[in-house]
Amino acid sequence: MPQTSSRGWQRPSIYDVARRAGVSHMTVSRVLNGHPNIRESTRSKVLQAIDEMNYTPSSIARALATRRARRIGVLIDGPVQNGPNNTLRALEKAARGVGYAVSAFSIGSDDESQMDSGVMELVTQGVDALCVIAPRASSLDLLRQQTTGLPTIVIKAEADAAWHTVGVDQRAGARLAVKHLIDLGHTSIAHLAGPQDWFDARERVQGWRESLDEAGLAHGPFVVGEWSSDFGFDFGQTFEWGDTTAVFAANDQIALGVVHGLARRGIRVPEDISVVGFDDLSDARHFLPPLTTVRQDFAELGELALQQVIAAIEGNTDPTHDTIQPALIVRESTASRA
Known part of the structure; x- marks a missing residue:
């Protein structure tokens, strides 16, 4: 049973378990940490005492036993x-x-x-x-x-x-996004990239380039910006699209901004411009329209x-x-x- 004192309930310690089982506290520690050189009868006594006392090893006790802080x-x-x-x-x-x-x-x-x-x-x-x-x-x-x-x-x-x-694999994710657009018949695909000091942004750029190269397509417009909807919005509002019919945005926030910027100009998604994001934010399925994107399993x-x-x-x-x-x-x- 848990220990009690004039101050009320106290969690049983490794020493209390050792006394109940009739072994040393080091033996209890070895049992807790799966030490192989413990007799089965001793292990059973310790485990029974642990169960009876509802003992949970504290992080401090565990650290002392293993010399690790966990x-x-x-x-x-x-x-x-x-x-x-x-x-x-x-x-x-x-x-x-x-x-x-x-x-x-x-x-x-x-x-x-x-x-x-x-x-x-x-x-x-x-x-x-x-x-x-x-x-x-x-x-x-x-x-x-x-x-x-x-x-x-x-x-x-x-x-x-x-x-x-x-x-x-960020590069593989970008390749999935761009291949999807290529398979839909898009031949000029823009990429709105994140800051190039970021490893993920660099890898997504490489995936975009590789996919276009493999398909024998020219690299579409390429713009580096921030991880923000404002960046995408400014692009969507001001870019002269010409032959470009699709955008691969480096994250979902940028994609959201692009869709908003296009809507302000009366350009429809996906009827006029297709947009793909990256991340699959929890709200991406509620964008208007719901966003095609690349999901990372965090x-x-x-x-x-x-x-x-x-x-x-x-x-x-x-x-x-x-x-x-x-x-x-x-x-x-x-x-x-x-």
């Missing part, structure tokens, strides 16, 4: 954007499922002190590993200057010789990132690279070119 430090770049934010949430959920906690530090500017401060704060918390959600090349350049001695995993689509990496990304984190903590030091395949979601913002 805590992952996460540096998150571009935290207000959809991709980094959803990646962090997915990683937190996956970590909780296996008893790990997450401490996050947001990098909000290009100031080198932001990276220094983030690494320092997380390291001083005694984290077991660092996971870096790093969409920008400049942030990784700063990270390369740090020496922590901790296993480090970077979430990005490209492999990196310095770290374990995991990401959604839950799967979080699980895969966590697997790499734990493997690195357990001693896998050789840099690995894993990717998740995105999916094309076809809705009503694209149509065949008559």
Whole structure:
């Protein structure tokens, strides 16, 4: 039963379990952590005591037993954007499922002190590993200057010789979007790209170019901007379309702005211009018209990132690279070119 005192209920400790089972607290710790050199009769006594006392090992006790904090430090770049934010949430959920906690530090500017401060704060918390959600090349350049001695995993689509990496295959997603438009008969396809310091934006540009090259089509209009609806809106309002009949937007916010800008000019989507986005925001199916887009499975990304984190903590030091395949979601913002 739980312990009581004059101050009320107290959670039973590992020492209480040890007394109930008639073993040392180190034996209880070994049972909790699956140590193989424990007699089955001893293991049964400890497990019975744990069950009777409704004992839940605290993170402190677990850390003392394993010399690990069971805590992952996460540096998150571009935290207000959809991709980094959803990646962090997915990683937190996956970590909780296996008893790990997450401490996050947001990098909000290009100031080198932001990276220094983030690494320092997380390291001083005694984290077991660092996971870096790093969409920008400049942030990784700063990270390369740090020496922590901790296993480090970077979430990005490209492999990196310095770290374990995991990401959604952004180039493949862009190729899905552009191939869809080509299959509908579009031969001049514009691309509205995100900031080129972002790895994902670069990869989506490459996928757009490769798909056009393979189809023997000229590269359509190419404009670099921000991850914002305002960027798409300005383009939709002012661009002289000529032979261009389709747009691949680097994210759904840009696509939303394009549709709005076109509507202000009386240009119809998809009858006059087809539009494809990227991300599949939760509201993308409610755009007018519902948006054809590329879906990233952030839950799967979080699980895969966590697997790499734990493997690195357990001693896998050789840099690995894993990717998740995105999916094309076809809705009503694209149509065949008559």
